[in-house]
Amino acid sequence: MSATLDHMNTALNRCDEDSPFLLENEGAYQAWRDRKLRYRKELNATTVYQLDPGPVLPQSTIAQIQRQLTAFSFVVFRSADRLGKSEFLALNRQFGLQELDVNLGADEDKVTSLQVVSESDHRSQYIPYTNRGMNWHTDGYYNPEGRRINAFGLYCVHQSERGGSNFLFDHEMMYLIIRDQAPHLLKALMRDDMMTIPANVQGNRIIRAEESGPIFSLQPGTCVLNMRYTSRPYNIVWKTDRQSVSALNLVREILMDSEAITEVRLEEQQGIVCNNVLHGRRPFWDNTDKPPRLVYRARYYDPIDLDRDPGPVA
Numbered sequence: 001m002s003a004t005l006d007h008m009n010t011a012l013n014r015c016d017e018d019s020p021f022l023l024e025n026e027g028a029y030q031a032w033r034d035r036k037l038r039y040r041k042e043l044n045a046t047t048v049y050q051l052d053p054g055p056v057l058p059q060s061t062i063a064q065i066q067r068q069l070t071a072f073s074f075v076v077f078r079s080a081d082r083l084g085k086s087e088f089l090a091l092n093r094q095f096g097l098q099e100l101d102v103n104l105g106a107d108e109d110k111v112t113s114l115q116v117v118s119e120s121d122h123r124s125q126y127i128p129y130t131n132r133g134m135n136w137h138t139d140g141y142y143n144p145e146g147r148r149i150n151a152f153g154l155y156c157v158h159q160s161e162r163g164g165s166n167f168l169f170d171h172e173m174m175y176l177i178i179r180d181q182a183p184h185l186l187k188a189l190m191r192d193d194m195m196t197i198p199a200n201v202q203g204n205r206i207i208r209a210e211e212s213g214p215i216f217s218l219q220p221g222t223c224v225l226n227m228r229y230t231s232r233p234y235n236i237v238w239k240t241d242r243q244s245v246s247a248l249n250l251v252r253e254i255l256m257d258s259e260a261i262t263e264v265r266l267e268e269q270q271g272i273v274c275n276n277v278l279h280g281r282r283p284f285w286d287n288t289d290k291p292p293r294l295v296y297r298a299r300y301y302d303p304i305d306l307d308r309d310p311g312p313v314a
Protein backbone atom coordinates (compact mmCIF):
# COMPACT_ATOMS: atom_id res chain seq x y z
CA MET A 1 0.00 0.00 0.00
CA SER A 2 1.26 3.47 -0.80
CA ALA A 3 2.16 6.06 1.81
CA THR A 4 -0.67 8.22 0.45
CA LEU A 5 -3.27 5.55 1.15
CA ASP A 6 -1.79 5.03 4.60
CA HIS A 7 -2.25 8.69 5.24
CA MET A 8 -5.81 8.54 3.95
CA ASN A 9 -6.61 5.80 6.45
CA THR A 10 -5.35 7.92 9.30
CA ALA A 11 -7.07 11.00 7.94
CA LEU A 12 -10.31 9.02 7.95
CA ASN A 13 -10.07 8.97 11.71
CA ARG A 14 -10.50 12.73 11.70
CA CYS A 15 -13.52 13.04 9.45
CA ASP A 16 -16.96 13.74 10.79
CA GLU A 17 -19.77 14.34 8.35
CA ASP A 18 -18.09 11.93 5.88
CA SER A 19 -18.11 9.11 8.39
CA PRO A 20 -18.69 5.66 6.87
CA PHE A 21 -20.68 4.90 10.04
CA LEU A 22 -23.49 7.29 9.14
CA LEU A 23 -26.28 5.59 7.21
CA GLU A 24 -26.61 8.48 4.76
CA ASN A 25 -22.98 8.11 3.65
CA GLU A 26 -23.33 5.01 1.50
CA GLY A 27 -20.34 5.84 -0.72
CA ALA A 28 -18.00 6.37 2.23
CA TYR A 29 -19.32 3.19 3.83
CA GLN A 30 -18.73 1.07 0.71
CA ALA A 31 -15.19 2.42 0.30
CA TRP A 32 -14.41 1.75 3.97
CA ARG A 33 -16.03 -1.70 3.78
CA ASP A 34 -14.08 -2.71 0.67
CA ARG A 35 -10.78 -1.69 2.19
CA LYS A 36 -11.47 -3.39 5.50
CA LEU A 37 -12.53 -6.69 3.93
CA ARG A 38 -9.59 -6.61 1.53
CA TYR A 39 -7.10 -6.15 4.36
CA ARG A 40 -8.78 -8.88 6.38
CA LYS A 41 -8.17 -11.29 3.52
CA GLU A 42 -4.56 -10.23 3.11
CA LEU A 43 -3.56 -10.13 6.77
CA ASN A 44 -3.61 -12.48 9.72
CA ALA A 45 -5.31 -11.22 12.91
CA THR A 46 -2.87 -13.05 15.17
CA THR A 47 0.37 -11.79 13.61
CA VAL A 48 2.61 -10.79 16.51
CA TYR A 49 4.56 -7.56 15.98
CA GLN A 50 7.80 -6.84 17.77
CA LEU A 51 7.15 -3.57 19.63
CA ASP A 52 8.95 -1.85 22.45
CA PRO A 53 8.44 1.34 24.43
CA GLY A 54 9.95 4.33 22.69
CA PRO A 55 9.14 7.85 21.60
CA VAL A 56 7.43 6.66 18.41
CA LEU A 57 6.71 3.40 16.64
CA PRO A 58 9.47 2.36 14.25
CA GLN A 59 8.86 3.85 10.80
CA SER A 60 9.37 0.41 9.30
CA THR A 61 6.31 -1.02 11.05
CA ILE A 62 3.87 1.92 11.11
CA ALA A 63 2.29 1.18 7.72
CA GLN A 64 1.90 -2.49 8.60
CA ILE A 65 0.35 -1.72 11.98
CA GLN A 66 -2.02 0.81 10.43
CA ARG A 67 -3.22 -1.85 7.99
CA GLN A 68 -3.59 -4.36 10.80
CA LEU A 69 -5.72 -1.86 12.74
CA THR A 70 -7.82 -1.04 9.70
CA ALA A 71 -8.47 -4.74 9.22
CA PHE A 72 -9.03 -5.90 12.82
CA SER A 73 -9.07 -2.85 15.15
CA PHE A 74 -6.43 -4.60 17.28
CA VAL A 75 -2.76 -5.49 17.12
CA VAL A 76 -0.94 -8.26 18.97
CA PHE A 77 2.63 -7.46 19.96
CA ARG A 78 5.61 -8.86 21.77
CA SER A 79 8.19 -6.85 23.69
CA ALA A 80 11.87 -7.78 23.70
CA ASP A 81 12.09 -7.28 27.48
CA ARG A 82 9.51 -7.71 30.21
CA LEU A 83 7.74 -4.37 30.57
CA GLY A 84 6.92 -2.66 33.84
CA LYS A 85 3.71 -0.68 34.06
CA SER A 86 5.27 2.65 33.07
CA GLU A 87 6.91 1.03 30.04
CA PHE A 88 3.60 -0.55 29.09
CA LEU A 89 2.04 2.94 29.17
CA ALA A 90 4.94 4.30 27.11
CA LEU A 91 4.34 1.61 24.50
CA ASN A 92 0.65 2.52 24.35
CA ARG A 93 1.50 6.21 23.97
CA GLN A 94 3.08 5.35 20.62
CA PHE A 95 -0.46 4.50 19.51
CA GLY A 96 -1.62 8.01 20.50
CA LEU A 97 -3.15 6.69 23.73
CA GLN A 98 -2.77 9.21 26.53
CA GLU A 99 -6.04 9.84 28.38
CA LEU A 100 -6.21 7.06 30.93
CA ASP A 101 -9.44 6.04 32.62
CA VAL A 102 -9.51 5.11 36.27
CA ASN A 103 -11.68 2.23 37.38
CA LEU A 104 -12.40 0.96 40.86
CA GLY A 105 -9.70 -1.68 40.84
CA ALA A 106 -6.94 0.31 39.13
CA ASP A 107 -3.57 0.90 40.75
CA GLU A 108 -2.34 4.43 41.50
CA ASP A 109 -0.76 4.77 38.05
CA LYS A 110 -4.20 3.97 36.52
CA VAL A 111 -2.95 0.62 35.24
CA THR A 112 -5.04 -2.30 36.43
CA SER A 113 -3.22 -5.45 37.50
CA LEU A 114 -5.59 -8.23 36.50
CA GLN A 115 -4.90 -11.15 38.78
CA VAL A 116 -6.74 -13.38 41.22
CA VAL A 117 -7.12 -11.54 44.53
CA SER A 118 -7.90 -13.01 47.92
CA GLU A 119 -11.48 -13.18 49.15
CA SER A 120 -10.79 -10.47 51.71
CA ASP A 121 -9.93 -8.05 48.89
CA HIS A 122 -13.00 -5.97 47.91
CA ARG A 123 -12.17 -6.57 44.23
CA SER A 124 -12.83 -10.31 44.58
CA GLN A 125 -16.53 -9.64 43.93
CA TYR A 126 -15.64 -8.60 40.37
CA ILE A 127 -15.01 -11.36 37.84
CA PRO A 128 -11.85 -9.84 36.30
CA TYR A 129 -10.09 -10.42 39.64
CA THR A 130 -11.06 -14.08 39.78
CA ASN A 131 -10.03 -16.97 37.53
CA ARG A 132 -13.51 -17.16 36.01
CA GLY A 133 -14.30 -16.65 32.37
CA MET A 134 -15.73 -13.37 31.12
CA ASN A 135 -18.32 -13.33 28.40
CA TRP A 136 -18.56 -10.80 25.55
CA HIS A 137 -18.29 -7.15 26.50
CA THR A 138 -16.55 -3.94 25.64
CA ASP A 139 -14.57 -2.25 28.37
CA GLY A 140 -16.21 0.47 30.45
CA TYR A 141 -19.67 -0.01 28.93
CA TYR A 142 -21.05 1.43 32.17
CA ASN A 143 -19.02 4.65 31.89
CA PRO A 144 -20.89 7.95 31.36
CA GLU A 145 -20.87 9.70 28.01
CA GLY A 146 -17.93 11.96 28.81
CA ARG A 147 -15.78 8.97 29.74
CA ARG A 148 -16.29 6.56 26.85
CA ILE A 149 -13.55 3.97 26.57
CA ASN A 150 -12.33 4.07 23.00
CA ALA A 151 -9.21 1.95 23.37
CA PHE A 152 -7.41 -0.33 25.77
CA GLY A 153 -4.19 -2.24 26.04
CA LEU A 154 -3.37 -5.55 27.69
CA TYR A 155 0.07 -6.86 28.57
CA CYS A 156 0.76 -10.35 29.82
CA VAL A 157 3.39 -10.48 32.57
CA HIS A 158 2.63 -14.09 33.51
CA GLN A 159 0.26 -16.46 31.79
CA SER A 160 -1.67 -19.14 33.64
CA GLU A 161 -0.89 -22.83 33.46
CA ARG A 162 -4.11 -23.54 31.57
CA GLY A 163 -6.80 -21.39 29.96
CA GLY A 164 -6.84 -17.61 30.11
CA SER A 165 -7.02 -16.91 26.40
CA ASN A 166 -8.91 -13.88 25.14
CA PHE A 167 -11.48 -13.97 22.37
CA LEU A 168 -11.88 -10.86 20.30
CA PHE A 169 -14.45 -9.57 17.84
CA ASP A 170 -13.78 -6.37 15.96
CA HIS A 171 -16.73 -4.09 16.80
CA GLU A 172 -16.34 -2.47 13.36
CA MET A 173 -17.04 -5.89 11.85
CA MET A 174 -20.15 -6.12 14.01
CA TYR A 175 -21.29 -2.82 12.53
CA LEU A 176 -20.40 -4.00 9.00
CA ILE A 177 -22.30 -7.29 9.31
CA ILE A 178 -25.40 -5.57 10.68
CA ARG A 179 -25.29 -2.83 8.07
CA ASP A 180 -25.07 -5.43 5.33
CA GLN A 181 -27.85 -7.60 6.79
CA ALA A 182 -30.27 -5.20 8.44
CA PRO A 183 -29.22 -1.54 8.23
CA HIS A 184 -32.53 -0.35 9.69
CA LEU A 185 -31.60 -2.01 12.99
CA LEU A 186 -28.53 0.20 13.37
CA LYS A 187 -30.82 3.09 14.26
CA ALA A 188 -32.05 1.17 17.29
CA LEU A 189 -28.49 0.33 18.32
CA MET A 190 -27.53 4.02 18.13
CA ARG A 191 -30.37 5.30 20.32
CA ASP A 192 -29.30 7.04 23.51
CA ASP A 193 -31.53 4.92 25.73
CA MET A 194 -30.83 1.51 24.18
CA MET A 195 -28.99 0.21 27.22
CA THR A 196 -29.34 1.23 30.87
CA ILE A 197 -27.07 0.08 33.65
CA PRO A 198 -28.66 0.55 37.08
CA ALA A 199 -26.68 2.44 39.69
CA ASN A 200 -24.04 0.49 41.61
CA VAL A 201 -25.19 0.93 45.20
CA GLN A 202 -23.26 -0.66 48.05
CA GLY A 203 -24.76 -0.14 51.47
CA ASN A 204 -26.07 3.42 51.31
CA ARG A 205 -23.35 4.59 48.96
CA ILE A 206 -23.81 5.14 45.25
CA ILE A 207 -20.56 3.85 43.75
CA ARG A 208 -21.74 4.61 40.21
CA ALA A 209 -24.90 6.39 39.07
CA GLU A 210 -27.42 4.84 36.65
CA GLU A 211 -26.11 5.13 33.11
CA SER A 212 -28.02 5.02 29.84
CA GLY A 213 -26.56 5.13 26.37
CA PRO A 214 -26.36 3.65 22.89
CA ILE A 215 -24.61 0.48 21.76
CA PHE A 216 -22.98 2.15 18.76
CA SER A 217 -21.98 5.80 18.74
CA LEU A 218 -19.63 8.06 16.84
CA GLN A 219 -17.12 9.87 18.94
CA PRO A 220 -17.44 13.65 18.64
CA GLY A 221 -15.22 15.21 15.98
CA THR A 222 -13.95 11.91 14.63
CA CYS A 223 -14.99 8.95 12.55
CA VAL A 224 -14.29 6.55 15.35
CA LEU A 225 -17.01 4.04 16.11
CA ASN A 226 -17.56 3.27 19.76
CA MET A 227 -19.42 0.21 20.97
CA ARG A 228 -20.88 -0.41 24.43
CA TYR A 229 -22.03 -3.93 25.06
CA THR A 230 -22.21 -6.65 27.65
CA SER A 231 -23.66 -10.12 27.38
CA ARG A 232 -24.24 -10.34 31.13
CA PRO A 233 -27.89 -11.10 31.81
CA TYR A 234 -28.26 -9.19 35.07
CA ASN A 235 -27.92 -5.55 36.13
CA ILE A 236 -28.71 -4.33 32.68
CA VAL A 237 -31.91 -3.08 31.12
CA TRP A 238 -32.36 -3.11 27.36
CA LYS A 239 -34.95 -1.14 25.47
CA THR A 240 -37.91 -3.40 24.77
CA ASP A 241 -39.57 -2.08 21.61
CA ARG A 242 -39.68 -4.54 18.73
CA GLN A 243 -36.87 -2.98 16.74
CA SER A 244 -34.53 -2.83 19.74
CA VAL A 245 -35.22 -6.46 20.61
CA SER A 246 -34.53 -7.54 17.01
CA ALA A 247 -31.33 -5.51 16.92
CA LEU A 248 -30.06 -6.94 20.18
CA ASN A 249 -30.91 -10.48 19.10
CA LEU A 250 -28.96 -9.96 15.90
CA VAL A 251 -25.89 -8.81 17.86
CA ARG A 252 -26.18 -11.93 20.02
CA GLU A 253 -26.58 -14.22 17.02
CA ILE A 254 -23.55 -12.76 15.31
CA LEU A 255 -21.45 -13.25 18.45
CA MET A 256 -22.53 -16.88 18.71
CA ASP A 257 -21.51 -17.88 15.25
CA SER A 258 -19.08 -15.83 13.27
CA GLU A 259 -15.83 -16.37 11.42
CA ALA A 260 -14.75 -12.95 12.66
CA ILE A 261 -13.97 -14.25 16.17
CA THR A 262 -10.26 -14.42 16.97
CA GLU A 263 -8.86 -16.28 19.95
CA VAL A 264 -5.49 -15.19 21.34
CA ARG A 265 -3.68 -16.76 24.24
CA LEU A 266 -1.10 -14.16 25.19
CA GLU A 267 2.29 -15.49 26.11
CA GLU A 268 4.50 -13.71 28.59
CA GLN A 269 5.73 -10.38 27.17
CA GLN A 270 2.92 -10.31 24.64
CA GLY A 271 0.08 -7.81 24.58
CA ILE A 272 -2.84 -6.38 22.64
CA VAL A 273 -3.58 -2.77 21.75
CA CYS A 274 -7.08 -2.19 20.42
CA ASN A 275 -9.92 0.23 19.81
CA ASN A 276 -12.10 -1.34 22.53
CA VAL A 277 -13.18 -4.33 20.48
CA LEU A 278 -15.69 -6.84 21.83
CA HIS A 279 -13.83 -9.39 23.89
CA GLY A 280 -13.97 -11.95 26.65
CA ARG A 281 -11.71 -14.28 28.59
CA ARG A 282 -11.63 -18.03 29.11
CA PRO A 283 -11.41 -19.28 32.70
CA PHE A 284 -7.91 -20.14 33.79
CA TRP A 285 -6.00 -22.23 36.30
CA ASP A 286 -2.66 -21.28 37.79
CA ASN A 287 0.10 -23.65 38.80
CA THR A 288 0.91 -22.97 42.45
CA ASP A 289 4.62 -23.58 41.73
CA LYS A 290 4.73 -20.73 39.23
CA PRO A 291 3.92 -17.02 39.41
CA PRO A 292 0.14 -16.55 39.05
CA ARG A 293 -1.41 -15.08 35.93
CA LEU A 294 -0.84 -11.34 35.80
CA VAL A 295 -2.06 -9.10 32.99
CA TYR A 296 -1.75 -5.31 32.96
CA ARG A 297 -4.66 -3.39 31.52
CA ALA A 298 -4.90 0.29 30.62
CA ARG A 299 -8.11 1.90 29.36
CA TYR A 300 -8.18 5.09 27.35
CA TYR A 301 -10.71 7.74 26.44
CA ASP A 302 -8.88 8.47 23.20
CA PRO A 303 -8.93 6.08 20.26
CA ILE A 304 -5.76 4.85 18.59
CA ASP A 305 -4.15 7.53 16.44
CA LEU A 306 -0.75 6.66 15.04
CA ASP A 307 -0.23 10.24 13.84
CA ARG A 308 -0.62 11.77 17.26
CA ASP A 309 2.35 13.38 18.98
CA PRO A 310 3.14 10.89 21.77
CA GLY A 311 4.04 13.72 24.17
CA PRO A 312 6.80 13.62 26.76
CA VAL A 313 7.79 10.17 27.94
CA ALA A 314 7.02 9.88 31.65
Ligand SMILES: [Fe+2]
Nearest residue numbers: 137138139279
Ligand atom coordinates in the same frame (compact mmCIF):
# COMPACT_ATOMS: atom_id res chain seq x y z
FE1 LIG B 1 -12.61 -6.34 29.26
